[in-house]
Amino acid sequence: MPRLTIDDLKKLREQAAGTITLRSGAARARVTIHMGTCGIAAGAREVMAALLKEIEAQGVTDVIVTTSGCAGLCSREPMATVELRSQAPVKYVNLTPDGMVRVFRAHVLGGEVVTESALAAGCETTG
Amino acid sequence: MAFRSHVLVCAGTGCVSCGSFDLGAALEREIASRGLADEIQVVRTGCQGFCAEGPVLVVQPDEVFYCGLKTSDVATLVEEHLLKGRPVRKLMYTPPSAPAPVPKLSQIPFFAKQKLVVLRNRGLVDPERIDDYIARDGYEALAKAVTELTPEEIIREIKLSGLRGRGGGGFPTGVKWATCRQAALHRGVEPVIVCNADEGDPGAFMDRSIIESDPHAVIEGMAIGARAIGARQGFVYIRHEYPIARERLAKALDQARDYGLLGRGILGTKFDFDISVVQGAGAFVCGESTALMASLEGKAGEPRAKYIHTVEYGYKNLPTNLNNVETWANVPLIISRGAAWFASMGSGDVSENPWNGSSGTKVFSLVGKVNNTGLIEVPMGITLREIIFGIGGGIPRGRAFKAVQTGGPSGGCLPATHLDMPVDFDSLTAAGSMMGSGGMIVMDDQTCMVDVARYFIAFLTEESCGKCIPCREGLRCSLDVLTRITEGKGEEGDIALLEEMGAVMQDACLCALGSSAPNPVMSTLRYFRDEYEAHVRERRCPAGVCKALITYTIDQALCDGCHACVTACSTGAITGQVKYPHQLNQSLCIKCGACLDACKRNAVLRA
Numbered sequence: 001m002p003r004l005t006i007d008d009l010k011k012l013r014e015q016a017a018g019t020i021t022l023r024s025g026a027a028r029a030r031v032t033i034h035m036g037t038c039g040i041a042a043g044a045r046e047v048m049a050a051l052l053k054e055i056e057a058q059g060v061t062d063v064i065v066t067t068s069g070c071a072g073l074c075s076r077e078p079m080a081t082v083e084l085r086s087q088a089p090v091k092y093v094n095l096t097p098d099g100m101v102r103v104f105r106a107h108v109l110g111g112e113v114v115t116e117s118a119l120a121a122g123c124e125t126t127g
Numbered sequence: 128m129a130f131r132s133h134v135l136v137c138a139g140t141g142c143v144s145c146g147s148f149d150l151g152a153a154l155e156r157e158i159a160s161r162g163l164a165d166e167i168q169v170v171r172t173g174c175q176g177f178c179a180e181g182p183v184l185v186v187q188p189d190e191v192f193y194c195g196l197k198t199s200d201v202a203t204l205v206e207e208h209l210l211k212g213r214p215v216r217k218l219m220y221t222p223p224s225a226p227a228p229v230p231k232l233s234q235i236p237f238f239a240k241q242k243l244v245v246l247r248n249r250g251l252v253d254p255e256r257i258d259d260y261i262a263r264d265g266y267e268a269l270a271k272a273v274t275e276l277t278p279e280e281i282i283r284e285i286k287l288s289g290l291r292g293r294g295g296g297g298f299p300t301g302v303k304w305a306t307c308r309q310a311a312l313h314r315g316v317e318p319v320i321v322c323n324a325d326e327g328d329p330g331a332f333m334d335r336s337i338i339e340s341d342p343h344a345v346i347e348g349m350a351i352g353a354r355a356i357g358a359r360q361g362f363v364y365i366r367h368e369y370p371i372a373r374e375r376l377a378k379a380l381d382q383a384r385d386y387g388l389l390g391r392g393i394l395g396t397k398f399d400f401d402i403s404v405v406q407g408a409g410a411f412v413c414g415e416s417t418a419l420m421a422s423l424e425g426k427a428g429e430p431r432a433k434y435i436h437t438v439e440y441g442y443k444n445l446p447t448n449l450n451n452v453e454t455w456a457n458v459p460l461i462i463s464r465g466a467a468w469f470a471s472m473g474s475g476d477v478s479e480n481p482w483n484g485s486s487g488t489k490v491f492s493l494v495g496k497v498n499n500t501g502l503i504e505v506p507m508g509i510t511l512r513e514i515i516f517g518i519g520g521g522i523p524r525g526r527a528f529k530a531v532q533t534g535g536p537s538g539g540c541l542p543a544t545h546l547d548m549p550v551d552f553d554s555l556t557a558a559g560s561m562m563g564s565g566g567m568i569v570m571d572d573q574t575c576m577v578d579v580a581r582y583f584i585a586f587l588t589e590e591s592c593g594k595c596i597p598c599r600e601g602l603r604c605s606l607d608v609l610t611r612i613t614e615g616k617g618e619e620g621d622i623a624l625l626e627e628m629g630a631v632m633q634d635a636c637l638c639a640l641g642s643s644a645p646n647p648v649m650s651t652l653r654y655f656r657d658e659y660e661a662h663v664r665e666r667r668c669p670a671g672v673c674k675a676l677i678t679y680t681i682d683q684a685l686c687d688g689c690h691a692c693v694t695a696c697s698t699g700a701i702t703g704q705v706k707y708p709h710q711l712n713q714s715l716c717i718k719c720g721a722c723l724d725a726c727k728r729n730a731v732l733r734a
Contacts, residue, residue, distance in 0.1 A: 004387050009267075009270055036340060037336075066253050070250070070339065071250040074501040076499075089178065120231060120235045121230070122175075125138075125238075125241065
């Protein structure tokens with residue numbers, strides 16, 4: 001990767017902004033698994049493995065799976081955020097591998113929020 | 128004065144990333160140019176929960192919701208809706224017919240009452256992808272710092288922001304930077320900067336979580352600090368118990384180097400700076416500045432007296448600027464958004480003097496007997512009640528709140544009468560506790576305060592480095608006395624002895640570990656003295672925790688012989704025939720309390 005100048009940084013920001021907001025590109029959804037120490041201790045790796053296995057088994061190619069840090073509510077880990085294109089992200093709590101697969105089938109593929117493990121929709125307030 | 132209309136522009140994470148600040152500014156300009164500034168007010172709100180269609184705004188009182196706005200829409204919006212009163216249909220949102228299946232995040236108190244500055248990227252960026260950080264305006268502040276600002280201007284900005292050290296000391300960061308820079312210039316040597324990630328307080332995990340979820344924020348903050356202070360070399364001193372944080376930090380550093388954001392000629396300028404990671408070896412005292420620097424040099428991690436400050440003679444006798452993880456992570460946003468924005472959050476007026484208040488936000492790890500445990504970021508000045516009962520959701524199983532411990536082992540326990548106290552550096556210190564790095568342990572009525580003090584003193588006794596006598600001996604003797612009291616062997620005069628030793632330690636210890644070590648005892652004595660007295664004089668533990676002071680008995684009149692306690696008891700201390708009152712053999716009882724929890728008729732008594 002070349003060393004950036006100020007202008008390169010600006011260009012890179014514009015390019016990268018598209019990928020993190022799901023506004024451009026072909027993906028229909030993004031699933032973020034929250035992988036802080038708390039999430040991993042509660043089983044986030046197993047949840048992620050189950051999700052990847054299911055995606056592979058279903059032959060789905062237009063869903064982005066990504067990891068992120070602690071979502072804050074450590075007592076309800078493992079957590080994941082599901083964001084469908086043009087919809088507010090939904091945070092899921094207390095996930096198990098089976099629960100994650102259910103969320104994937106119902107919400108990501110079917111568009112139906114799994115209310116029993118969904119905490120809320122939307123983003124947090126930033127200063 | 129009253130405005131006829133308010134325009135609520137969403138300033139939540141999602142909308143900010145797609146330009147809501149620019150949108151708000153454009154709106155204000157357009158409103159002013161139309162002469163409507165006295166009639167219409169633009170307000171930035173928290174997340175309105177519809178991030179996917181951002182930036183969004185609501186015009187009140189009409190309740191018209193607009194989304195997907197661009198700055199080029201502003202002229203139409205202001206002219207049509209605000210001036211002529213005709214809502215602009217093509218910019219409006221058409222709601223789907225079905226009701227929302229789940230509540231909005233902003234309706235959940237745990238999230239709604241938080242304000243994310245340091246944790247702005249939590250849960251949103253992949254910490255192992257620098258592009259994610261850059262997409263959310265990452266390294267923009269560094270670019271500004273190396274091209275538009277002089278080192279003096281950066282320091283001025285940090286001073287004006289009122290930022291105070293988040294490691295717990297609360298020393299104004301800008302003042303520290305200026306002193307370090309001056310010391311280096313004066314001596315003609317190159318200063319060094321250090322990030323203290325040796326977080327060791329029981330129940331505290333703020334720094335770990337910041338590094339795990341957003342390592343580049345710390346790196347960017349350090350690079351800006353290096354530019355301001357004149358350093359070319361930086362260290363992150365991180366405890367070895369944080370493997371994931373260390374791994375992510377190392378990856379982030381490699382990525383920043385690949386992009387030329389660290390190393391020689393940063394962003395094509397003449398500024399050079401790089402960071403090395405140094406692993407601690409598990410000593411709590413190495414979070415103390417001089418012990419940390421000794422450890423960095425490869426020596427035993429022991430503190431020294433600080434009549435010469437480390438900003439003048441620190442690591443290898445070079446001027447050394449040490450700040451905590453959270454302090455560094457605050458820096459990029461102060462530089463990109465300005466000191467005034469930062470100073471507008473929090474309590475007190477820091478415009479003249481950073482000591483006059485606590486600006487910005489603070490990250491806390493909220494743990495203990497509270498429903499929502501987790502990592503939170505709140506504006507300074509919020510009350511303890513809002514944190515514990517609003518964000519934390521109160522005490523589990525409807526039990527009563529008893530105390531909250533802030534500031535780690537060196538902090539103190541505050542009782543229910545202090546729940547409405549604002550959380551800031553000076554209020555906490557005045558109440559006999561401290562901000563510390565931000566651990567917050569909530570305790571319910573089943574917590575014995577003498578036992579809590581004993582726990583913290585036991586922790587500190589093990590972690591005392593032993594170099595100075597007041598700390599080494601004072602802690603050991605305090606622990607002996609506290610243990611004696613919890614075992615029911617307390618003597619008249621023990622409480623006075625604890626206070627006397629505490630006072631000596633506060634005055635005479637070499638470093639802050641020792642001088643703040645009596646805080647758990649002193650603060651519990653200040654607010655829960657009656658519990659100490661009950662232990663010593665009445666041989667009674669009011670909370671029913673200290674095993675030597677409690678006995679379980681079975682009320683023969685209430686017991687219906689259901690046998691639940693017999694099944695629960697692991698030592699066979701309870702015997703009896705089904706349907707007949709049971710007996711408890713005191714010599715076998717280990718006072719675990721399992722029978723008390725098992726009994727449905729309240730026939731098990733604890734005294």
